[in-house]
Amino acid sequence: DTQMTQSPSSLSASVGDRVTITCRASQSISSYLNWYQQKPGKAPKLLIYAASNLQSGVPSRFSGSGSGTDFTLTISSLRPEDFATYYCQQFYSTPSTFGQGTKLEIK
Amino acid sequence: QVQLVQSGAEVKKPGASVKVSCRASGYTFTSYGINWVRQAPGQGLEWMGWINPYNGNRNYAQKLQGRVTMTTDTSTSTAYMDLRSLRSDDTAIYYCARNVAGYDAFDIWGQGTMVTVSS
Numbered sequence A: 001d002t003q004m005t006q007s008p009s010s011l012s013a014s015v016g017d018r019v020t021i022t023c024r025a026s027q028s029i030s031s032y033l034n035w036y037q038q039k040p041g042k043a044p045k046l047l048i049y050a051a052s053n054l055q056s057g058v059p060s061r062f063s064g065s066g067s068g069t070d071f072t073l074t075i076s077s078l079r080p081e082d083f084a085t086y087y088c089q090q091f092y093s094t095p096s097t098f099g100q101g102t103k104l105e106i107k
Numbered sequence B: 001q002v003q004l005v006q007s008g009a010e011v012k013k014p015g016a017s018v019k020v021s022c023r024a025s026g027y028t029f030t031s032y033g034i035n036w037v038r039q040a041p042g043q044g045l046e047w048m049g050w051i052n053p054y055n056g057n058r059n060y061a062q063k064l065q066g067r068v069t070m071t072t073d074t075s076t077s078t079a080y081m082d083l084r085s086l087r088s089d090d091t092a093i094y095y096c097a098r099n100v101a102g103y104d105a106f107d108i109w110g111q112g113t114m115v116t117v118s119s
Helices: none
Strands: A004-007 A010-013 A019-025 A033-038 A045-049 A062-067 A070-075 A085-090 A102-106 B003-006 B010-012 B018-025 B034-039 B045-051 B058-060 B068-073 B078-083 B092-099 B106-109 B113-117
Touching: A004 A085, A010 A019, A019 A033, A019 A085, A019 A102, A033 A062, A045 A062, A045 B106, A070 A085, A085 B045, B003 B092, B003 B106, B010 B018, B018 B034, B018 B092, B018 B113, B034 B068, B045 B068, B045 B092, B058 B068, B078 B092
Parallel strands: A010 A102, B010 B113
Antiparallel strands: A004 A019, A019 A070, A033 A045, A033 A085, A062 A070, A085 A102, B003 B018, B018 B078, B034 B045, B034 B092, B045 B058, B068 B078, B092 B106, B092 B113
């Protein structure tokens, strides 16, 4: 199975900050990388698919980049509603696997 | 609107089976794949498998092979996930999720179904 490792596991930041979350795959996954946001008690929400494509309705302050094994999710200017847990997911090979999550907390 | 609505919470004993339903509305059910993802309490996300409602093709995570069966009923636009020989570590929230058209990402999710396995 392809292992996905996110860093950091947790992050404290302030409203207005620029934040970057990294996801590394244990083998090349081309651009088959998605990012999700999950808030407590809610289902995940798709933010980015195919590494850099913004899902419809997602604010443009979210962006994704990378290919191969290294990927990033960037939030350009944090808003209060962005404090949540973020997961990357690879779908290059079966089984699809998720990173362990990055919890973004208010400083 | 486009939505997936799942069945309610379940409590099962070890060794039993559970069947979770996921009813789709607001779109053509046979045009999009349905995935199942679970999340143990306080843990991350685990992909369980996928089914194509159009032709019934499916793909299960190897670790669940032999215990899981995914089916669909196109007459009611409902997907089902059946998990057998339940163990305590199957305790989790189970989600169904729709594939983005033409890509393996999940754009619409059900609200989740809590399955508790306890003696």
